[in-house]
Amino acid sequence: MTFLTEIDFNTCLKHFIEVSNSINDTWELVTFEEQVRHKERKQYLVKKNVPRLLEKSQKNTTNDTIFQCEEDLETVKDDVLVAKSSDSIPCTFEYHIVYSHSYAVPVLYFNACKADGQLLSLDEVWKMIPKHYQARLQHEQWTFITQQEHPIIGRPFFTLHPCHTADLMKSVFADNKQTGSYLVSWLSSVGPVVGLDLPLAFAALCGE
Structure with a gap:
C-alpha cells in the first residue's frame, strides 16, 4: 500500500487516536467544518507543546544541534533545568498530520517556537535535523522541508514535502498490513527527522 484515499486516511486517524488515548499519549483528533458550496468535514491529528532543547554550544564542532529525548525533557519549563542548560x-x-x-x-x-514566542526560521529548523539525516538530505534540504x-x-507551517512519501511507503509498508497501521509505519519513518518519535507501544498495538 503506497497511497491512501481520504476515507482510508480518516480510518487511520480513528485507529491512531484510539491507540494514543489508550497509552495516554497527547495526540488530539481535530474536526474542522468548512463551508464552501456545501459543508465539508476535514479531520487531522495534532500534537502540541512538545518540549525540546536546542543546543547552541559550539564547544564541540563535530556535533550539530541536538534534540534531547522527549522523555528527558518533561521538566523543560522548570527554572532549574533552564538554569543548568545555559547553552x-x-x-x-x-x-499536525x-x-x-x-x-x-x-x-x-x-511549527516550533522559543520561550519568548519567536518562531524558528527555516535555517534554524534545518540545523536541528540530526546529522545522519542531514547527510542524506543535503542535496534537497530546501525542498524536503x-x-x-x-x-x-491557513497559517504558515513548516512541512515535510510529500513527493517521496509513496515511494517510501512502498519500501517500508507491506501490502498485507492493515490500513490502520499505515500512519504508524509512515510517521515512524519521517517523524524522527524533525524530532518526533512515537512511543514503542504504537508499534505493538498496531501490529508493527
Missing part, C-alpha cells in the same frame, strides 16, 4: 534554548513544537489530496498521502506539518500555508487553518 540550550528551550523550544516548543507543534505537529493532514491529508494531501494532491499526493493521496498524509503530510506532516509542524519547506514553509507554506497550512491547508486547513
Whole structure:
C-alpha cells in the first residue's frame, strides 16, 4: 500500500487516536467544518507543546544541534533545568498530520517556537535535523522541508514535502498490513527527522 484515499486516511486517524488515548499519549483528533458550496468535514491529528532543547554550544564542532529525548525533557519549563542548560534554548513544537489530496498521502506539518514566542526560521529548523539525516538530505534540504500555508487553518507551517512519501511507503509498508497501521509505519519513518518519535507501544498495538 503506497497511497491512501481520504476515507482510508480518516480510518487511520480513528485507529491512531484510539491507540494514543489508550497509552495516554497527547495526540488530539481535530474536526474542522468548512463551508464552501456545501459543508465539508476535514479531520487531522495534532500534537502540541512538545518540549525540546536546542543546543547552541559550539564547544564541540563535530556535533550539530541536538534534540534531547522527549522523555528527558518533561521538566523543560522548570527554572532549574533552564538554569543548568545555559547553552540550550528551550523550544516548543507543534505537529499536525493532514491529508494531501494532491499526493493521496498524509503530510506532516509542524511549527516550533522559543520561550519568548519567536518562531524558528527555516535555517534554524534545518540545523536541528540530526546529522545522519542531514547527510542524506543535503542535496534537497530546501525542498524536503519547506514553509507554506497550512491547508486547513491557513497559517504558515513548516512541512515535510510529500513527493517521496509513496515511494517510501512502498519500501517500508507491506501490502498485507492493515490500513490502520499505515500512519504508524509512515510517521515512524519521517517523524524522527524533525524530532518526533512515537512511543514503542504504537508499534505493538498496531501490529508493527
